[in-house]
Amino acid sequence: MIAQELDLAGLRRVYGRAGSRLFYTRVARNARHWGWTEPGQSKWRLWRAQRQLEDVLGRRLALPPGAEVLDAGAGAGVVARAMAVRFGLAVTGVDVLDFHVDEANRLSARAGLSDRTTFSWGDYHRLPFRDDTFDGAYSMETLVHSYDPPRALAELHRVLRPGGRLVLLGPMSTVPLDEMTPDARALLEPYLDAMVMTGAKVYHARNLPHLLAEAGFAVEEALDATPYYTPTTEAVHAYFRLPWAVLRRFGDPARWLNLRSTVEMYAVREYVAWYVHTAVKPDAVRPDAVTPAAVEPPR
Ligand SMILES: C[S@@+](CC[C@H](N)C(=O)[O-])C[C@H]1O[C@@H](n2cnc3c(N)ncnc32)[C@H](O)[C@@H]1O
Known part of the structure; x- marks a missing residue:
């Protein structure tokens, strides 16, 4: 059973420990997301892969310059600034970690982008915005932390204008936890708990389109993008396997939760898929929109 409330202490543990902060600020240059590598490109260029993933998002949003967009779980605002600079969007970000909100505002001020990217404290299950506020909304690797995915999707639907994307x-996970081999589940589940990835215990590749439809969205695309993410998974594993082995032996493993999961989750990678879901709040349902039933069978 999943606690249907915000686990702020857990999220602080995941993102606030010195090891995590060092990793995200120094190594990932403030981005807290994976990367997108095209066929034929080198997997070792992680920063390029991260920029390409942001571009995938911007192209999927497909909104005109000046459109107002919500970033649900903005972290340090790297994605929001990419949307502002490369796609001309006006981004409002929310996050439940005060130190992420502060960092995002500080970095935007430093980049001269405070007029186009603003960040405040907010939980995407109870957004502090009126109905029909935004032309678009996105979640870059944050829904996985949701303590109540149907409620989060309903909130995102509420704050989007009709026709909003x-x-x-x-x-x-590719399948529900109870369909995994006992060994795979025994490896994966403790990580989901430690990393407060509560959403990943509720939704999976098969049922997310249906949850979107139940929240009132028309699903345009449910893209299994795993092949584009796999090079990053492989490179990150190769880069951090050795540091993790050293830290595990000589340090306190609990302080290096993110590093640990990055390395050890590799063993269950065949059960992990990376998706890009694009959906629209009707009334502007495109005639070619894919109905959830056409995407995957319900479970
Ligand atoms: C993996 S990070 C991604 C950050 C950012 N999207 C990026 O790509 O750099 C996940 C973020 O979601 C935030 N988060 C988790 N649960 C949230 C919630 N209920 N409401 C808002 N933000 C949340 C975390 O604090 C964290 O900053």
């Missing part, structure tokens, strides 16, 4: 990017 939603893009969800992130990892999920």
Whole structure:
């Protein structure tokens, strides 16, 4: 059973520990997301892959310059600034970690982007915005933390204007936990708990389109993008396997939760898929929109 409330202490543990902050600020240059590598490109260029993933999002949002967009779970605002600079969007970001909100505002001020990217404290299950506020919304690798995915999707639907577009990017299991081999589940589940990935216990590749439809969205696309993410998975595993082995032996493993999961989750990678879901809040349902039933059979 999943606690249907915000686990702020857990999220602080995941993102606030010195090891995590060092990793995200120094190594990932403030981005807290994976990368997108095209066929034929080198997997080792992680920063390029991260920029390409942001571009995938911007192209899926497909909104005109000046459109107002919500970033649900903005982290340090790297994605929001990419949307502002490369796609001309006006982005409002929310996050439940005060130190992420502060960092996002500080980095935007430093980049001269405070007029086009603003960040405040907010939980995407109870958004502090009126109905029909945004032309678009996205979640870059954050829905996985949701303590109540149907409620989060309903909130995102509420704050979008009719015709507004939603893009969800992130990892999920290919099948429900109870359909995994006992060994795979025994490896994966403790990580989901430790990383507060409560959403990943509710939705998976098969049922997310249906949850979107139940929230009132028309699903345009449910793209299994795993092949584009796999090079990043492989490179990150190769880069961090050795540091993790050293830290595990000589340090306190609990302080390096993110590093640990990055390395050890590799063993269950065949059960992890990376998806890009694009959906629209009707009334502007496109005639070629894919109905959830056409995407995957319901479970
Ligand atoms: C993996 S990070 C991604 C951050 C950012 N989207 C990026 O790509 O750099 C997940 C973020 O979601 C935030 N988050 C988790 N649960 C949230 C919630 N209920 N409402 C808003 N933000 C949340 C976390 O604090 C964290 O900053």
